Amino acid sequence: MMQQIKPCIWEAQGQASGKTITIIGGTHGNERTGVEVVLKLKSMIESGELFLKTGTVYLIHGNPRAIEISERGSEPFLDLNRSFPISLLMNEPTGVYEDTRAREIAPILQKSDIVVDLHATNKPSEPFVASMHSPYHEEVYQWFPCQKVLSDPGAVLAGEPVTTDEYTDAHGGIGLCYETGQASDLARVDEVTQNAINLLIDQGLVEGVVTPSICEHELYELTEPIILTQNGFTFAEGFGERSWELFTQGTTLGHHGPTPFVVGYDGVIVFPKVPEHRKVGKPLAYLAKRVK
Ligand SMILES: [Zn+2]
The missing domain is CATH 3.40.630.10 (Zn peptidases)
Known part of the structure; x- marks a missing residue:
């Protein structure tokens, strides 16, 4: 079968x-x-x-x-x-x-x-x-x-x-x-x-009756990656530990070497990488914002 x-x-x-x-x-x-x-x-x-x-x-x-x-x-x-x-x-x-x-x-x-x-x-x-x-x-x-x-x-x-x-x-x-x-x-x-x-x-492939749970979805769009540079990147306290951490406009999310990383909108951090998956020149996490 x-x-x-x-x-x-x-x-x-x-x-x-x-x-x-x-x-x-x-x-x-x-x-x-x-x-x-x-x-x-x-x-x-x-x-x-x-x-x-x-x-x-x-x-x-x-x-x-x-x-x-x-x-x-x-x-x-x-x-x-x-x-x-x-x-x-x-x-x-x-x-x-x-x-x-x-x-x-x-x-x-x-x-x-x-x-x-x-x-x-x-x-x-x-x-x-x-x-x-x-x-x-x-x-x-x-x-x-x-x-x-x-x-x-x-x-x-x-x-x-x-x-x-x-x-x-x-x-x-x-x-x-x-x-x-x-x-x-x-x-x-x-x-x-x-x-x-x-x-x-x-979808009709299998016999049965199902009812979805009513759920209002929050819709987000990716806005930008945080790219790991030669200078390294450290998340600020409370960031980089999980997906969907909320941040507000103007918050320092971390530092590229000594340089603060700040974005001009409210959003969330998604897909933060564990250290062994980080690579210079590649994203170490992504930012997204809610659109609906
Ligand atoms: Zn996967």
């Missing part, structure tokens, strides 16, 4: 035609909740506990090499979730493992109506969604408990669209990343598995 069509890419077909939904875990190998959720869904489909009446489900372990070593990428500073430029399959292969793996996954994203890529953060964070702000995306993320939705219309994250959700959106589907909480925390595996099943029920 589940067929492995490429390494760690499994396909299940329903009895009748319907939507194509893809659930990915382990795009970053150290983010274990998604890895476990994919295994759980796979065994539920294999055992018949989860019966597909329509459509197609793809389950993917994003980066098997990184999962094996429980690291973000197959090597330090390689990142599968920065490996999906829109023109990926037209570009020359680079020979880097993450590029090769992205090419195996890309055709699945291209034919999916919906892609949910399960992530977790390296510092503590409440669960949140990273996706475009649209009613179509909301129809999907309403099944994944969160208060905050972070979008990146200005491609602040990488300068161009490169993530699984952006690649899906660019090819006509609805993509989102769900940040389930902190990477080491496996407490939400059962809950997130049920969230994914609720999505399958709502």
Whole structure:
């Protein structure tokens, strides 16, 4: 019933035609909740506990090499979730493992109506969604408990669209990343598995009735990265420990060497990196502001 069509890419077909939904875990190998959720869904489909009446489900372990070593990428500073430029399959292969793996996954994203890529953060964070702000995306993320939705219309994250959700959106589907909480925390595996099943029920792939919890989402947009310079960066007291730390206009968020870092708007800090993921010339955290 589940067929492995490429390494760690499994396909299940329903009895009748319907939507194509893809659930990915382990795009970053150290983010274990998604890895476990994919295994759980796979065994539920294999055992018949989860019966597909329509459509197609793809389950993917994003980066098997990184999962094996429980690291973000197959090597330090390689990142599968920065490996999906829109023109990926037209570009020359680079020979880097993450590029090769992205090419195996890309055709699945291209034919999916919906892609949910399960992530977790390296510092503590409440669960949140990273996706475009649209009613179509909301129809999907309403099944994944969160208060905050972070979008990146200005491609602040990488300068161009490169993530699984952006690649899906660019090819006509609805993509989102769900940040389930902190990477080491496996407490939400059962809950997130049920969230994914609720999505399958709502989209008609699985029999059942579900009602989303009514939740007003706060919408945020990435504004800028904080780039690590040769001078080093130290966060000010109370900042850099978790995602969604609030700051007000004019607050000193930290120092590049001796130089204070201050921004002229109210916002939040997201994705602060743990020291071992920091690299000179690269972002060490991002800032976002609330837009709705
Ligand atoms: Zn991740």
